[in-house]
Amino acid sequence: MTQPEALRSLLESVAAGEVNPAEALDKLKHLNYEPVGDFARVDHHRRLRTGFPEVIWGLGKTPDQIAQIMMAMRDRGSVVMATRIEPEVYAQLQEKVPNLHYYAMARICAIAPTIEPQYSGTIGILSAGTADLPVAEEAAMTAELSGFRVQRLWDVGVAGIHRLLNNRHVIESADVLIVVAGMEGALPSVVAGLADCPVIAVPTSIGYGASFGGLAPLLTMLNSCAAGVGVVNIDNGFGAAVLAGQILRTVNKWQSQK
Structure with missing residues (x-):
């Protein structure tokens, strides 16, 4: 048929x-x-x-x-x-x-037409370094094109932790966080220790030889001591944005049914 x-x-x-x-x-x-x-x-x-x-x-x-x-x-x-x-x-x-x-x-x-945010809530997206921006921007643009509000915070990795601490308002104002990092991949654990919302960690393939093309940050994120961290695959900014969006859509659906 x-x-x-x-x-x-x-x-x-x-x-x-x-x-x-x-x-x-x-x-x-x-x-x-x-x-x-x-x-x-x-x-x-x-x-x-x-x-x-x-x-x-x-x-x-x-x-x-x-x-x-x-x-x-x-x-x-x-x-x-x-x-x-x-x-x-x-x-x-x-x-x-x-x-x-x-x-x-x-x-x-x-x-795409001009898209205004269709859902309440904010997705905060952080990158550890400038070299992580292609993956971080993939997440940001995927989220924005899907109708979600995004707040960006770039180049706040643990090598200069004061850059992150001076911008804690981004963490505090987010309803879901996507944290993108290569090298040793420590940033999501630090952020999760400061955040009261879900943290989606994205390892990138940026790093020296011992990072094994993103495997080292992937394992670091999977072994995070901080609670509330979920991890997507290496360089998967798109998947992180969809997961963050599903979290906000679920909240919006629940609120509309109250």
Whole structure:
């Protein structure tokens, strides 16, 4: 059965009283995807199921493939976003996809209307060093494009701890914190010892040889002495932003039901 046929059958069942609206909504959550060429199947109902739309992982895809997927997604009323897009790839995409914006530090390109924060609460994002900014900005732009309020605080690593302590207001005003660090990865533990909210730690692949491409900070964060620290994978700013967003969305949903 094709997707239009399945949708027609479902609507007829609702009209006949055989399926109630709540059951129909649940079925719709798993119905709609769109083939793009012979290389992709775009999940248009991901936002309906999870609260976040499909996002394109740019690495390993050709510019033409990315452009075709974006064009298939652009008329669905939500942000169209691709991550890990290098400048030379964006230059080719710009010729194929109208109204495409590029956030160079985050390596994200997106078709997006002007987005105001849709949820209450603030995601505070801290980076240990300037070299961690591509991952930190990936988290920040992902969160902002998804409708969350973000406050940035860069270059406050433990090598100069006074820089962090002089900006404790960022920690105190956040409802969720994302802390990005390479080298030995100590910053999330320090922040978690000062914070009264969840801390999402992001290890980066920045560091000398013994950091093993981010493995050393990953293990440091997993072994944090401070409580309330969750850890995502190496360089995964995108995943940290989605997790922070899910935390705030859950709080917003709970508050709306009170």
